[in-house]
Amino acid sequence: MTDTGSAKAARAGTSPLRSWWGWGTEDKALSDAECGALGELLPGAAGIPLPGAAGIPLPVPDVSALALPEVRVEPPASLAALMSAAPRDRASHTYGKAFRDVVRALAGDLSAAPDQVVRPRTEQDVEDVLDWASGADVAVVPYGAGSSVVGGVECRTDRHRGVVSLDLSSMDRILEIDRVSRAARIQAGVLGPALEDGLRPHGLTLRHFPQSFEFSTLGGWLATRAGGHYATLYTHIDDLVESLRVVTPVGVSQSLRVPGSGAGPSPDRLFLGSEGTLGVITEAWMRLQERPRHKASATVVFDDVHAAMEAVRTVAQSGLHPANCRLLDPGEAALAGVARSGESVLVLGVESAGSPVGGRLAELVTLARDHGGSPAPGGTADGSSGTDGAASTWRSAFLRMPYLRDGLARMSVISETFETACTWDRAPELYEAVRGRLAEVVKEVTGADGTINCRFTHVYPDGPAPYFTVIAPGRRGSEVAMWDEIKAASMGVLHEHGATVTHHHAVGRDHRPGYDRQRPEPFALALGAAKQALDPAGILNTGVLLDPAAADGRRRAA
Incomplete structure (x- = not known):
């Protein structure tokens, strides 16, 4: 033990x-000062007064x-x-x-x-x-x-x-x-x-x-x-x-x-x-x-996000199985600090416990180059335990992001992330639909232009897992209602385009409406029967995945 x-x-x-x-x-x-500085950097908020009293963050x-x-x-x-x-x-x-x-x-x-x-x-x-x-x-x-x-x-x-x-x-x-x-x-x-x-x-x-x-x-x-x-x-x-x-x-x-x-x-x-x-x-x-003992990584820059998607599809279907294959669209790349001029960035990484990986990384970079990508300088050689500069910058931003989200929340800035998965044939249309429709909703809800970014977190031979980030100025006291509207709209767009309501964040209570639309009815009946058999009093995490009303009825009858 x-x-x-x-x-x-x-x-x-x-x-x-x-x-x-x-x-x-x-x-x-x-800190309070860092929250204020972060609010002032809000993309798309130029000329829009910060929420609250002179941009003062909500106290803890x-x-x-x-x-x-x-x-x-x-x-x-x-x-x-x-x-x-x-x-x-x-x-x-x-x-x-x-x-x-x-x-x-x-x-x-x-x-x-x-x-x-x-x-x-x-x-x-x-x-x-x-x-x-x-x-x-x-x-x-x-x-x-x-x-x-x-x-x-x-x-x-x-x-x-x-x-x-x-x-x-x-x-x-x-x-x-x-x-x-x-x-x-x-x-x-x-x-x-x-x-x-x-x-x-x-x-x-x-x-x-x-x-x-x-x-x-x-x-x-x-x-x-x-x-x-x-x-x-x-x-x-x-x-x-x-x-x-x-x-x-x-x-x-x-x-x-x-x-x-x-x-x-x-x-x-x-x-x-x-x-x-x-x-x-x-x-x-x-x-x-x-x-793993052998590691290597590289970044590839693309001028066209759709060409970058095609490169990622080729990588996913190549059988080379990179450990990391993160595609950042221009907004996400800028937010992470790895690109500033409208490029999309593909972060590639390979690793192995038993054999060198430099050759596999070179093959992956060649596939990306064949789709118009330009390898960035600074990739690590096989056996290095580090990462290239852009990959390291992205990783630091990735781990720090939840703290930044909390700082934005203290400034009454709406921040929403949602992830999904779809087949490759639907990916370009889904990407454009989410960015277009959510931009309209954000404008309607907040009265301001927000920022909608995307990255691919996971890739499969038959499709990617896009992860979207929405950031927009909110109104103090109305943040939850505004967030709820944006969340509902995001689930609607995903459903319309045949994408899952969640790839890895789970359902919980917030995704129940989208999950209920996605779940086959015969399976819902089977799941409800399992719930009744295993939890007859209906006490376990009520409201998640299933409507608790049936269990309540049984308790009252008893």
Whole structure:
């Protein structure tokens, strides 16, 4: 059993304090002065007064002075040691990290705060909590690290007598490593950095690095079918799962640990992406890989974004499987600081644990050049552990972006990101439709021209995963309503063009309208039946994926 260093530090109180209202840690949040300077740089806002009083950022409320709702349920004596109703605990577990979450937290609106935060230490604790909650009519929201950007950890219902947030952060150990089969049995509450720290001495890696890596857990990745940083091959967490162990209100589900099976529908697939509605994932056997030793990267610049898309399609269908294949359109490239003159930028990276990769990178660059791309100077040679200048700049901006989003929120600037996937034949039209239609909506909603950028985060032989960013001046006090209008419009455009409502951010509550349109009706019936069978009291993450009304009716009838 491995007790990871990061987990030990957190329990000892030596880790930086997590922000209760925004992204990441408090020490990395933008200062008031930085927020003001960022607001002044808002693209498209020239001549438009900054929101608020002379551009003063919204203050961060003192968590000890927050007006939290009255606690409606008290824990039974058997669970009291696991539960907390402390203001900071309740406040930090009220929302995820979407723009609308951050704005409401800054406004001191914590009306959806859970009554209790429970931190189970063992799987038996999880079973005991679900047993108690089912009998006491208390909703349970499974919680990994709270980085959801789709309303996945907020309980928006008054259908229950109370709500508890089930925080799995104390179940954070690597329980077993099978070096021969290259797999590990891992508890769901482990954070990304702690997991990699525990695998590193064995020369192994899970190789799953989402943008939220530092502030998300294995269980969260599994429950939301998360996508990692890598653009091709094993990037979705689904591909890395060997077996799952899940606690449901009616019993424990443990799937057989085998490399593959044709024995009926996969039990793991039932719970992957179920977002805490069917059960609580407590541990998993995960497939591991040798840590890469050979790396190389390059950037290629294009004058025409559509030519760049064709280059990326060729790369995706080449069988060369780059680890990184990020296409930044001109606006995204400018925002990241890697291009300033209207170019699109393709960031390519290759890596391997066992063989040199320089030749593979050269082939990829040649494919891009054949479509009009110009390689930028500074690519790294095979074996280097670094990246070229543009790739390094992009990566720094990528990791810093959530903090900048919080700074914009404090300036009442609307900031929305949404990601999707479509087939290659639809990609150019979807790109233009989103940018055109959303520009109109942003103008209607905000009264100003906003900025709409796009990057391809993942690519497949049959299509890309475009990731859009929308930035526009908002009106103080109306930010959430404005964001909601833009979000609804984005889902409408995706639906019209046959694109998925989400590629890797999950459904949560914010994407429910788009998910309901996308989901086949027979599957909705099957999913509802699974919910009724596994969670008969309807307590688990109510409102996510499914309408809770049917379960409520059964409780009232009983």
